[in-house]
Amino acid sequence: MLGAGSAPARCVPISSDRARRSAGLAEIDRLRTENEMLRSRLSGLTEAILRINEDLDLDVVLQEVVDGARILTGARYGAITTIDKAGDLQNLLFSGLSPEQEQIVVGYDRGMELFHYLSGADGPLRTSNFIAHAESVGFDGFEPHIEAFLGAQIKVRDRHVGTIFVGEKHDDSEFTQEDEETVEMFASQAAMAVINACRYGDEQRAKADLRALVNTSPVGVVVVDVASENVVVANREARRLIGIGLEQEHLSVKSFLPLRFKRMDGSEAVLDDLPFEQALHADETVRAEELVIVRPDGSQVATLVNAAAIRSDGGELMTIIAIVQDMSPLEELERLRAEFLAMVSHELRAPLTAIKGSAATVLDSLMPPDPAEVRQFFHIVDEQADHMRSLINDLLDMTRIEAGALPVTPEAADVASIVDHAKNAFLDGGYQHHVKIDLMPNLPRVRADRQRIVQVLHNLLSNAAANAHDWSTITVSASLDDTHVAISVTDEGAGIAPERLPLLFTKFSQTHRDHEHRVGTGYGLGLAICRGIVEAHGGRIWARSGGQNQGTRFTFTIPALGEPASEVARDDPASGTVTRAPTKVERILVVEDDPRTVHYIRNTLARAGYVPIITGDPREFEQLLATERPHLALLDLVLPDTDAFELIRRSPKVLEVPVIIVSGRGDDQLVARAFELGATDFIVKPFSPTELRARIAAALRRRTQSRYTEPYRLADLTVDYMTRTVTVAGQAVNLTPTEYRVLSELCTNAGRDLSYEQLLESVWGDGASGDAQRVRTVVKDLRAKLGDDARKPTFILTVPNVGYRAAVS
Secondary structure, three states, X not given: OOOOOOOOOOOOOHHHHHHHHHHHHHHHHHHHHHHHHHHHHHHHHHHHHHHHOOOOOHHHHHHHHHHHHHHHHOEEEXXXXXXXXXXXXXXXXXXXXXXXXXXXXXXXXXXXXXXXXXXXXXXXXXXXXXXXXXXXXXXXXXXXXXOOEEXXXXXEOOEEEEEEEEEEEOOOOOOOHHHHHHHHHHHHHHHHHHHHHHHHHHHHHHHXXXXXXXXXXXXXXXXXXXOOOEEEEEOHHHXXXXXXXXXXXXXXXXXXXXXXXXXXXXXXXXXXXXHXXXXXXXXXXXXXXXXXXXXXXXXXXEEEEEEEEXXXXXXXXXXXXXXXXXXXXXXXXXXXXXXXXXXXXXXXXXXXXXXXXXXXXXXXXXXXXXXXXXXXXXXXXXXXXXXXXXXXXXXXXXXXXXXXXXXXOOEEEOHHHHHXXXXXXXXXXXXXXXXXXXXXXXXXXXXXXXXXXXXXXXXXXXXXXXXXXXXXXXXXXXXXXXXXXEEEEEOOOOOOOHHHHHXXXXXXXXXXXXXXXXXXOOOOOHHHHHHHHHHHOOOOEEEEEOOOOOOEEXXXXXXXXXXXXXXXXXXXXXXXXXXXXXXXXXXXXXXXXXXXXXXXHHHHHHHXXXXXXXXXXXXXXXXXXXXXXXXXXXXXXXXXXXXXXHHHHHOHHXXXXXXXXXXXXXXXXXXXXXXXXXXXXXXXXXXXXXXXXXXXXXXXXXXXXXXXXXXXXXXXEEEEOOOOEEEEOXXXXXXXXXXXXXXXXXXXXXXXXXXXXXXXXXXXXXXXXXXHHHHHHHHHHHHHHHOOOOOOOOOEEEEOOOEEEEXXX
């Protein structure tokens, strides 16, 4: 019983208490689950961040970023883009796509526009149906089909450096707010990793470029660290000069102790007087010190040395740098010049003496000379005058070649006729050698100045005769070499030492290095003139020899016209062997910052009928490449803040057209590097207008010829140029010859706008100019036969007020 005044007890239902406990446990489980998910999410985010910071290679970092984004969100597909400071797309990497899917994405005709649009979003872009979103902003037909999509920008402070994209979750669900937050956090962490990788890549490229520049330098470069006395840098030329091979990696100051140094007068140079010591102890820059380096093996080389000390900001001596230039080529050139002047003096004095003697004999005779004697004296005067004229003409030609003004008038010419003319002129000179002619059948005509090429052959034949025994055989052969005809002159003479081969085509150089001038070997100008004439035609010349008594083979090339010598036929890509000459409507993109060179190139191209597109700003290169769609690019090697090599690496799309690099240096290393990067040709300044035109024409012909070897394919359409057949969905399409020529012209220039005038000139010839309706009629019939809807064409696209364009396959 309850006591008096006690409050009545309240009963709590047992079921209500259990419910509260159950709800509390459920909340605890939910919080525990959320904590586990958060812990897992943070763990995954931490691991992904650690992975992207493990490497500094940009491609590796970008791949880790996009792979990490996919893992964090459970996405099937991923992509990442980076942009430069100007906002242009720089890199694009995929994750999770098959190679076929990647090709489809890259092949989307508005792919770059789409990525620019997605990268330019103000904030994260999340949608449950990406295809519908893309179509709503004008991007139709994108593949592969993606529904769930999430994109987030990679930013450092306010600078946008790239964008991460993920699509299609593995469980086919939509991306959540948590996914968006995760990708945003990850992108903020990835930003510094991407920036650091970019900086590291720029630094490594700069170091590699500097190393390459130093290693390929024609002068020796030695850098010594003062504190350790270790040699930090010793390039190839420096090692060659001091006689230390590349296999000896670690060098120190002690490595130079076996060397001896002499003055140019032969006296020994004491240690304290050496440029290195003067720069080190006297703290002075040594300029143009002439020293002879005596190597341990006793060989020696004359050098010109410059040395300087490099100090830190605090004044501490850090390094000593020395530049060592080999004086041997200059000494050799001076020796050759002196020999040449002596030779020319002798060659001029001898005929003058003969002419003077003949005239004096007739004039001083007390009795009237016999008419037969007078004729003999006249023969002597005539012969010696011809000898002097030949020498003077060679001197004038050499001067014109060096000035880039050698007159050359190329025209269609028959190789057999040129060779026969040169052979007859050679034999008429009294030579007693047997000349064997070996020409490949059906050689195409060449674009050559007949008189000049005969001059080249005559010089080579005379050179062969001078270095071979009388009655020996000299062989003249010719064959097709890609887009050129290669002509060779081979003798059975004494051969040429390997070290002399690179010097053969320099001025004053003789085939053999004799102390006395050998009768009949010329003045040392013939081969240099040959080189100038051949290069003015857009060709090359070289020599090969097996060594002593192995004979010598000289070969030069001339651009082929692409038509057989027996008949000049209209180009027909179906033959598979004919190459088109330029139509003279080609656009040439020129990147050159020197005003005089720009003026020179612009005039040369304009006079040749090309359309020059010229810029001096390398930053405009990519834009002009995209908007102007040039047929060929002409790039100066050295440009403001960059070079042609960097332009090619930055814009590999330029290699879709021929690329010719122009440089004031013709080092083998530079030429090799240009061709390794994909350049078509390399021209050394100064060059004549004729050489520039010939090289451009050859490059364009080579490109046209390569276009005629691979069939054009787009959707169901196939155009096989080799068999001259056209099929749609495997079914042959019967076209008239004119329809086929129009279609092949469009397809070989796929992606380029061809005007009515261009099509009329290429297909019908000059007489059809202005008749645009003729083109429209043929295209209308073509579309009907190909099943191409004119209102929404797939194959032949209309370019309003211009002409037509074949879609890119």
